[in-house]
Amino acid sequence: MRTLLSVIAAASFVIGCQPAGQTAAGEAPATDNGPPASEVAGTIPTDATTYPEGEPRWMLSEDGAEQFLAFAVPETDDVRLLMSCAEGARSVRLWRTTWEGDTPDFIFSSGTAEGTFSGVEIPEGMEPQLESAASTSEPVLVAFRTTGQLLMTVGGEAHDVSAAPGALPLVNAFFEHCGS
Structure with a gap:
C-alpha cells in the first residue's frame, strides 16, 4: 500500500507539473537576479530543454x-518509468505499468x-503495475x-528513455540524493 501511495504521489506531481522554463501559457517566465534554482542548496535542478508538447x-x-x-508526459497520467528513493538509501524502487505479453522484469x-531486475506484479490501481528494487x-x-x-525493454521491444542533456542534472541530483 505504501508503494501505491508513493506512485500516486509521483503521478500527482507529473500531472500537475509544468515543463521546466515555461509558464502555463507556454511563455518564458520572468527572471530575477537571484542564482539559478539548481545552485540554491536544497532545491531541485531544472531542465531548460524545449520539448515538443506531449513528449x-x-x-x-x-x-x-x-x-x-519519472520519465513521463507532463500534465498527464502517462508515467512510463518511475524511480524513487529515500535520502541515502543506496537503492531505488522501480515502477512501471505492465503491458500485454510483458515479462515481470x-x-x-x-x-x-x-x-x-525481477519485478512483482501489483494488480492495484487503474492498470497492472510492476515494481522492483535495485542498488x-x-x-x-x-x-x-x-x-x-537508457533503453528499457518491455515485451521484447526496446524503448529509449534517455535523458536529454539538459535533464542530466536531474538524474545526477536524484542519484546523489539516493546516496550512490
Missing part, C-alpha cells in the same frame, strides 16, 4: 526525504552495461547517471 521527459520531485525521478541497457551501484544505473542514455 515524455525526465522530471524530478520530492516528498519529504523521498525523491521521485525491468530490463535496462546503457552503453555496454545491462541489468535485469544504485548497479552498472546500468551508474552508466545511466553518467551518460543519461
Whole structure:
C-alpha cells in the first residue's frame, strides 16, 4: 500500500507539473537576479530543454526525504518509468505499468552495461503495475547517471528513455540524493 501511495504521489506531481522554463501559457517566465534554482542548496535542478508538447521527459520531485525521478508526459497520467528513493538509501524502487505479453522484469541497457531486475506484479490501481528494487551501484544505473542514455525493454521491444542533456542534472541530483 505504501508503494501505491508513493506512485500516486509521483503521478500527482507529473500531472500537475509544468515543463521546466515555461509558464502555463507556454511563455518564458520572468527572471530575477537571484542564482539559478539548481545552485540554491536544497532545491531541485531544472531542465531548460524545449520539448515538443506531449513528449515524455525526465522530471524530478520530492516528498519529504523521498525523491521521485519519472520519465513521463507532463500534465498527464502517462508515467512510463518511475524511480524513487529515500535520502541515502543506496537503492531505488522501480515502477512501471505492465503491458500485454510483458515479462515481470525491468530490463535496462546503457552503453555496454545491462541489468535485469525481477519485478512483482501489483494488480492495484487503474492498470497492472510492476515494481522492483535495485542498488544504485548497479552498472546500468551508474552508466545511466553518467551518460543519461537508457533503453528499457518491455515485451521484447526496446524503448529509449534517455535523458536529454539538459535533464542530466536531474538524474545526477536524484542519484546523489539516493546516496550512490
